[in-house]
Amino acid sequence: MFDPLNLSWQTRWKTDSPLARIGEGGDDTSYSLEVDKGASSSSTYVQYKPYLLGGLAAVILGWWISSTVLPATRHRWVVQTLFAWAFILIIAFRFIPNSLVSRPVGGVWESLVQRPFYRLPYRVRLGLGWMCLLGIVFGSAFGFPLQANTTYSDRAISILGLFIFQTGFWISSSNRSEIPWKAHRHCWAFLQQAIALFVLKSSAGFSIFHWIATLAADFLANADAGSGFFFDADTLAKHWFFVNTLGAIIFFVACVQMMYYLAHRYSAWFFFKLMNVSGAEAVVAAASPWIGQGESACLVRPYVDLMTRSELHLVMTSGFSTIAGSVMTAYINLGVPPVNLVTSSVMSIPASMAISKMRVPEIEEPANTLHAFSQGAIFGLIVAGQILANVLTILALVATINGLLTWIGRGFGIHHLTLELIIGYIFYPITFLLGCPRAEILRVSQLLATKLVANEFSAYLSLRAITTGPDPLSQRAYTIASYGLCGFANLGSLGTQIGVLSALAPSRGKVIAEIAMSAMICGFISTLQTAGIVGMLS
Numbered sequence: 001m002f003d004p005l006n007l008s009w010q011t012r013w014k015t016d017s018p019l020a021r022i023g024e025g026g027d028d029t030s031y032s033l034e035v036d037k038g039a040s041s042s043s044t045y046v047q048y049k050p051y052l053l054g055g056l057a058a059v060i061l062g063w064w065i066s067s068t069v070l071p072a073t074r075h076r077w078v079v080q081t082l083f084a085w086a087f088i089l090i091i092a093f094r095f096i097p098n099s100l101v102s103r104p105v106g107g108v109w110e111s112l113v114q115r116p117f118y119r120l121p122y123r124v125r126l127g128l129g130w131m132c133l134l135g136i137v138f139g140s141a142f143g144f145p146l147q148a149n150t151t152y153s154d155r156a157i158s159i160l161g162l163f164i165f166q167t168g169f170w171i172s173s174s175n176r177s178e179i180p181w182k183a184h185r186h187c188w189a190f191l192q193q194a195i196a197l198f199v200l201k202s203s204a205g206f207s208i209f210h211w212i213a214t215l216a217a218d219f220l221a222n223a224d225a226g227s228g229f230f231f232d233a234d235t236l237a238k239h240w241f242f243v244n245t246l247g248a249i250i251f252f253v254a255c256v257q258m259m260y261y262l263a264h265r266y267s268a269w270f271f272f273k274l275m276n277v278s279g280a281e282a283v284v285a286a287a288s289p290w291i292g293q294g295e296s297a298c299l300v301r302p303y304v305d306l307m308t309r310s311e312l313h314l315v316m317t318s319g320f321s322t323i324a325g326s327v328m329t330a331y332i333n334l335g336v337p338p339v340n341l342v343t344s345s346v347m348s349i350p351a352s353m354a355i356s357k358m359r360v361p362e363i364e365e366p367a368n369t370l371h372a373f374s375q376g377a378i379f380g381l382i383v384a385g386q387i388l389a390n391v392l393t394i395l396a397l398v399a400t401i402n403g404l405l406t407w408i409g410r411g412f413g414i415h416h417l418t419l420e421l422i423i424g425y426i427f428y429p430i431t432f433l434l435g436c437p438r439a440e441i442l443r444v445s446q447l448l449a450t451k452l453v454a455n456e457f458s459a460y461l462s463l464r465a466i467t468t469g470p471d472p473l474s475q476r477a478y479t480i481a482s483y484g485l486c487g488f489a490n491l492g493s494l495g496t497q498i499g500v501l502s503a504l505a506p507s508r509g510k511v512i513a514e515i516a517m518s519a520m521i522c523g524f525i526s527t528l529q530t531a532g533i534v535g536m537l538s
Helices: 004-016 018-023 029-069 074-092 099-119 122-142 152-171 183-200 203-221 223-227 233-237 241-274 279-291 293-298 301-306 309-320 325-333 338-359 376-410 419-426 428-433 438-453 456-467 475-484 491-504 506-537
Strands: none
Touching: 029 074, 074 203, 122 152, 122 183, 122 506, 152 338, 152 428, 152 506, 183 203, 183 338, 183 506, 203 338, 279 293, 279 309, 279 338, 293 309, 293 491, 301 491, 301 506, 309 338, 309 491, 309 506, 325 338, 325 456, 338 475, 338 506, 376 419, 419 428, 419 438, 428 438, 438 456, 438 475, 456 475, 475 506, 491 506
């Protein structure tokens, strides 16, 4: 197989190594001089490295002081402080031993928390975990003042929906006896609640996530410079899917495929340690909200063949439960708040992992190996083409089915019988359990049906039409809908997931096809659970 990384290494070895030179009849003296020069430059860098990094830290510190003092940038002090001091600490710990911090913290944690806690019987620890979980759920639901068009009964219904969803997954589990009920497995609930509370109930959290969302939107908007080379300004201003969105997808995937390792290895380590999943699962779950369902699976391409049934199910579920940053600009252009999109995807990561492990528990031994590769802009072009073909064909297919249903419905006196209408009524009780206002349940449930049957892009288009129409949704219903639609769980993506993973691991094609529908449902409910938690706090 062609491997540009290996090829470049072999090329360098053949031309630069002393053995290669001797084999070619050359003189090794020049090579020795090159080694001496390289060693000299390396020692010079090591000698001046503290001064270079110290100067960089001083510049960052000066920027932080200046930006905090100046009135024009003082309002964003939280983000500036987080950004500046993160880099200053990274530079500082290049010279400060980690043990200087880890040993005191570890000593306090082990002596005051870990050892006393693990001396307790297992059932006592499990009970304490459940008490803390229930405390944060009920406390966050009933401990904050009501907002407009919201009652405590609405929040209570959202809590009921969470428990019903979890009970349903427990009942439908493929192996209930193997479900891991250890206390640390319920960290997903604390993570979801913590993220929701941090963003929705604190100005600092909202500022940070708003900054992340704005930064992502501004970053993706830079793709217009490339699209502007092929189209005029009037065409770009129309925000056509083919022109603006696909251009942003190609640009985003190219950048992410280049930089993902630096951005995601820490978040992957976080989920690997906290959620106790395999390394491959952690990488895919951490990458899904940013690079999408098919691309995130490609990050562990060589190991898909080695994945267990449970790992494959989690990989697919995490892809279904989030959207990709590459299509975020399209939904922002439709009027969806960027903070809702970013928060929903991040909150859905722990939910998808816990729900997937409840539905298909791990009973095999994971390979637990990480790998990454880069495909660049060519891969982005392939992804954009897949999305274009998927959207076109699925929308056309849905229109064909709806036309047939309408023709059949007229025979019964029903003039607007569609898939969205049928599934919308099926989703009515589910939407009720999200805490949606009673008068708006049907409209929101039909939006969810549109997302499942067609895709989230079509659903967001319908949401915008309702928002700009004469009878818009209330703020509570709009918030629940905008969070509930933020995921790739739809019939079109089902085919995409099966196709991508089957191509990556042909020997696992049968297993992938068997669990695909289950993974899509789990991803769909993961997103709805995020919407339910937001409804519980709204």
